[in-house]
Amino acid sequence: MNILEAKVLRVNLSSKSISSEQLDSNLLKTYFGGRGLASKILADEIDPKVDALSPENKLIISVGLLTGLAGPTTGRYMAITKSPLTGCIASSNSGGFFGAELRKTGHFMIIFEGKASEPTYLSIDDDKVELRDASHLWGLNVHETTDRLLEETGEKKAKVCCIGPAGEKLSKIASIMNDKDRAAGRSGVGAVMGSKNLKAIVAKGSLSLEIAEKEKFREIVREKNKKSKEDGVSGEGLPALGTKVLDNIINQAGLYPTNNFQYCTFDGVNEISGEALVEKKYLVKNKSCFSCPIGCGRSVVLPTGDKGEGPEYESGWAFGTDCGVRDLISVTKANFMCNELGLDTISAGCTIAAAMELYEKGYIPEEDLEHGPKLVFGSSEAVVYYTQKMGLREGKLGNLMAEGSYRLAEHYGHPEYAMTVKKQELPAYDPRGVQGHGLQYATSNRGGCHVRGYMISPEVLGYPEKLETQQLEGKAQWVKIFQDLTAVIDSLGFCLFSSFPFRADDYLEMLNAATGFNMTTEELMAVGERIWHLERIFNQDAGIKPEEDILPQRFFNEPIPDGPQKGAVSKMRELLPEYYKLRGWDESGYAS
Amino acid sequence: MITVNFYTTLSLMLGVKEILVDSAAEQSIKELLEQVEEIVFQKTAKRFLWKLVEDVTIRRGTIILINGRNILDSNGLNCMVNPGDTIAVFPPGGGG
Numbered sequence: 001m002n003i004l005e006a007k008v009l010r011v012n013l014s015s016k017s018i019s020s021e022q023l024d025s026n027l028l029k030t031y032f033g034g035r036g037l038a039s040k041i042l043a044d045e046i047d048p049k050v051d052a053l054s055p056e057n058k059l060i061i062s063v064g065l066l067t068g069l070a071g072p073t074t075g076r077y078m079a080i081t082k083s084p085l086t087g088c089i090a091s092s093n094s095g096g097f098f099g100a101e102l103r104k105t106g107h108f109m110i111i112f113e114g115k116a117s118e119p120t121y122l123s124i125d126d127d128k129v130e131l132r133d134a135s136h137l138w139g140l141n142v143h144e145t146t147d148r149l150l151e152e153t154g155e156k157k158a159k160v161c162c163i164g165p166a167g168e169k170l171s172k173i174a175s176i177m178n179d180k181d182r183a184a185g186r187s188g189v190g191a192v193m194g195s196k197n198l199k200a201i202v203a204k205g206s207l208s209l210e211i212a213e214k215e216k217f218r219e220i221v222r223e224k225n226k227k228s229k230e231d232g233v234s235g236e237g238l239p240a241l242g243t244k245v246l247d248n249i250i251n252q253a254g255l256y257p258t259n260n261f262q263y264c265t266f267d268g269v270n271e272i273s274g275e276a277l278v279e280k281k282y283l284v285k286n287k288s289c290f291s292c293p294i295g296c297g298r299s300v301v302l303p304t305g306d307k308g309e310g311p312e313y314e315s316g317w318a319f320g321t322d323c324g325v326r327d328l329i330s331v332t333k334a335n336f337m338c339n340e341l342g343l344d345t346i347s348a349g350c351t352i353a354a355a356m357e358l359y360e361k362g363y364i365p366e367e368d369l370e371h372g373p374k375l376v377f378g379s380s381e382a383v384v385y386y387t388q389k390m391g392l393r394e395g396k397l398g399n400l401m402a403e404g405s406y407r408l409a410e411h412y413g414h415p416e417y418a419m420t421v422k423k424q425e426l427p428a429y430d431p432r433g434v435q436g437h438g439l440q441y442a443t444s445n446r447g448g449c450h451v452r453g454y455m456i457s458p459e460v461l462g463y464p465e466k467l468e469t470q471q472l473e474g475k476a477q478w479v480k481i482f483q484d485l486t487a488v489i490d491s492l493g494f495c496l497f498s499s500f501p502f503r504a505d506d507y508l509e510m511l512n513a514a515t516g517f518n519m520t521t522e523e524l525m526a527v528g529e530r531i532w533h534l535e536r537i538f539n540q541d542a543g544i545k546p547e548e549d550i551l552p553q554r555f556f557n558e559p560i561p562d563g564p565q566k567g568a569v570s571k572m573r574e575l576l577p578e579y580y581k582l583r584g585w586d587e588s589g590y591a592s
Numbered sequence: 593m594i595t596v597n598f599y600t601t602l603s604l605m606l607g608v609k610e611i612l613v614d615s616a617a618e619q620s621i622k623e624l625l626e627q628v629e630e631i632v633f634q635k636t637a638k639r640f641l642w643k644l645v646e647d648v649t650i651r652r653g654t655i656i657l658i659n660g661r662n663i664l665d666s667n668g669l670n671c672m673v674n675p676g677d678t679i680a681v682f683p684p685g686g687g688g
Contacts (some may be wrong), residue, residue: 232653232684240601243687248599252680254660275603296687313687453688461686462653466664500653500686564660 003065003514004028006037006108009129011122013196014114018129023108027336029517034064035091036491036531038109041091043534045111048542052084052188053170053195055115061102061161062110062199064493068103068209068290069217071510072224072502073495075100075290077178085172085347085404086412086422086447088539092175092189093451093490095289096182101159116197120526121162123153124203134199138168141340142177145200155204158352161332162200163190164342170194173347179338181309182289183345186447187424188404208265212516220509224502228293231501233463238296238497239286241311244274246428247321253460253469254425254563255433257317257426259324259377260353261419261554264430265563268326271406272316276328294497302329308336311345314450317428317471318349319387323356324377325402331380334387347404350425352386353377354405354418355397363412370395422447422548431494431572432555433460433565436467436475438572440483440577442549445535453482453497463500472571476578484528490529533583535592550577596628596679602643606636615675621656622648624670624679643683645669653684 006023023037031037038060050056060080067074077099083090102110105402107125119134137145142164149160159179167190174190175183184190193199211217216418229235236244241527250256251269258266277283277298287297287309301307309320311332319325319334324372338345352375358364359375372395373381389398395422400408409418424447431438437455444452457463457479467478485504489496508524511517555570577587585591594613611628619627622645629641634645644654656663657680663671671686673679 233686236601237683237685238687241685242602245600245685246687248680249655249682249685252599252657252660252682253655253662274599278604285608454688457686460655460662461684462655462662462664463684463686464652466662467624496688497686523625564657 001071001106001207007106008094009107009110010113011131012113013108013116013120013131013198016131018131021095022253026100027385028065030527031531032488032490032527033067033108034062034067034076034078034493035080035093035487038062038078038529039089039091039531039535039538041111042080043538046082048082048538050082050129052082052087053193055196055375057082057192058107059112059189059192059198061155063099063103063108064491066510066514067493068100069211069514070291071494072228073289073292073294073498074491074493075292076493076495077102077190078174078490079184081189081192082542083189083446084170084191085188086424087542088446088544090187090189090421090537091446091490092184092186094178094182094531095495096179097163097290098159098178098203099493100290101203101205103209105209106202106205106207109176110201112196112198115195117199119199121149121198121200121429124157125202126206137199139165141165142342143180143340146180149200149202150471153202158202158204160200160202163193164340164391166341166343166391167191167194168314168404169402171343171390171393171404172404172407173344173351175342175344177342178217182340183339183344185346186449190342192309211514213513217510217513220513224510227506228498233500234294234497239408241274241278242286242296243250243300244277244311244316246313247273247316249460250429253433254560255430255460255566257428257430258321260322260357261426261430262357262419263562264314264433264560264565265323268324269321271326272320272328272331280328282328282332289495292495294429296497300332302332304329304333306333306336310339311335314428315349318353318372319345319383322349322353323383325380325383326378326533327380330384334383337384337387337391343387343391346427347425348387349383349388349440350419351390351401351405351408355401355408356382358409358412358414363414368396370397372397416553418431419552419554421551424448429456430560431551432560432568434469435472435571435575436479437571438551438555438566439475439479439575442551442572443479443579445532445539451486453479453486455479464503469565470568472575473565475583476575480582481577482523483532487528488524491527533591540591549589594624594673594677594679596624596673596681599680599682600685602640602681603682606632606638606640608632608636616676618672620669621658621663621671621673621679624673642679651684653686655682656680
């Protein structure tokens, strides 16, 4: 099967009909695949004002244009839908092996419409596609669901993508999980899947993928794999310590959000850092995704006997530093629980952190704890207890937390203590200390997010070059470039970590050899810009206003109180006019 | 006294997290690190500077902080270090 055969499965869960369509292959050149093409289709096919948890919303599972090839990190897929958390477009990315397996069934994309009348799963075995009853799986955790499906389909080599109880219970921070521990984590995509009574997708594929220039592609990939191995981040830092290589880097830089972003350094870092995971011998080995030369995944066994994948930097930070917790076992347990329940670790940890600040300030009454542990910073008991409660929507607080930190804080009359942008929880870098990254947070099309344009790379890590953190000049342009290139990477199916060793030209070489498109770098980046613009229009049509390109007031009114960035506040508002101009939007930030 | 802290893969490789250097005079960070390398070599028989610096250039991704400030934001390897300063040394790291 040629990789330019864009075969799409359309599954109407209401009528139980399944059909196969061929997309216009010109769309592949203008939107590639994955995030770009699926966002285009979503924007064309749904009313952006639709209720995200209604049958009128659609959920698109889409692989990247090069997913499934033996390129460096070409195993990614995306879940694209309207988010119940933010009201914006949701485009959540995941690795593992499911995406590549889906591609090998001959399907590029699955569009789920409507709502099944009872719990259902989709089975795909090359061109044999069926909807099957999932009533016996409803309520099961992610690992058990996966094991049961592999057993009952008799296909041990199949790959499973599913939701856990959190998605079934429509938690606005529920994730879609695949290969047990990989997550399409953000923006509540798991709740959309749950709202459709869709429990899982099982894929088994046997097709081989044909490309334009096989030998040339192979040669280029050999060179790129070497480049990846020789790079300091992808070749050494990430394999050895995973993303938790960042704990001490970010803490020493004074950007490590502590106690719900009240502080920026954490004196407990050595207990929960990436180094600690190795020194305490919890790390057993690293893990790789499909066709990945990096291997940043963490396979971990705790002294308690609990085992699983993780924690990542973000997850470890959210349950650790952001909650003031310095117990690596509890932090890791909470991460494992999220993988089982199908919850976004960033949003879950940050929601507990917000609850801790609300409680310590006296805004959550004692009786609302319903005899649960006190929500005080540093409580390892609280992070484990409330993660379980929110994943199952148990109890008053569990139910509120399942809605995410903004709605929790709003319920108690103080939304200003939710560290969110467009109601999605901010990740593990304080924006007051990195001005470009702060602009990125505020303008990300899916709400609070670091990966949409990882400005930490130039502002802190020195990739591709070092920019001064407080400098404003040039930052708006850098943010746009990072955002556009990330959209390209997400649409081609590479992992974002490939952008440490690779530049735009590296991706272009692989794209042209695989597809024969013969594109230029300018045309490549124009695709990224086009995708960004389309997402912005979707959000506008959904009712999201440019005034929401803003950070919580804390970042303007409260200077960083500690560490080397002491005294810093966010100046992202000063960068907005230039950013809007670069994007071609009007002065108010409206795109047309 | 100047405190030099090693982190991430460097601390794991060397088995050393902190070196204290008794220094009364101002010196460049390059001179300090060369001095520290000799101290570390005596302890561990391992050298680390080649991982961070190539000729007179800091390798891409190397992070050297003086009191929390990245040397690349000012004079690079010519930044001056004084008694009482804390140096943090990281080989390349990244993530998401």
